[in-house]
Amino acid sequence: TWGRLNYDIWVYADKWTMGPLRIALFAFWFATLFWLVRRYERQINSFTKGLLELLGRNSLFVYTVHAFIVFVLRMYFIPLKTNFWQNFLITTAGMAVLIFVTLLYKKFQVWLGSNDPYTRLKLVFKDVSSS
Secondary structure, eight states: OHHHHHHHHHHHHOTTTTOHHHHHHHHHHHHHHHHHHHHTHHHHHHHTTTHHHHHHHTHHHHHHHHHHHHHHIIIIIOOSSOOHHHHHHHHHHHHHHHHHHHHHHHHHHHHHOOSOHHHHHHHHHHHHHHO
16 A cells, blocks of 8 residues: 555655665755756856856855845744745745845955955055055
8 A cells, every 4th residue: 555655665765864765866866957957057047147156156155145034034024824925925035135145245256356365465465565
């Protein structure tokens, strides 16, 4: 029966004990998705107008900012019960804020100059030595 089959499979795919089937499925999905993204990288970048690349190249910043966005949204703006459309709008607003803040961060980096810290140090010491 389905219940017995489900139980037998769950023993090997349980996420709390990290069964061998779960690890094999992770490896399969990771390899497949990695291959698909690499294969269609140009089309994905063109379709998303570079937004996924922007978020990916600034992943540590995005991860940190998203924690603050989730915290603020959860504490002040999300009611206890939401329907599908409210949840969709809240998620869209959070993503829009995240993308906007990341774009500001990139503009600020360009305004500061080079991303290379050694180049920045050279500029700082050049300014100090010339005065």
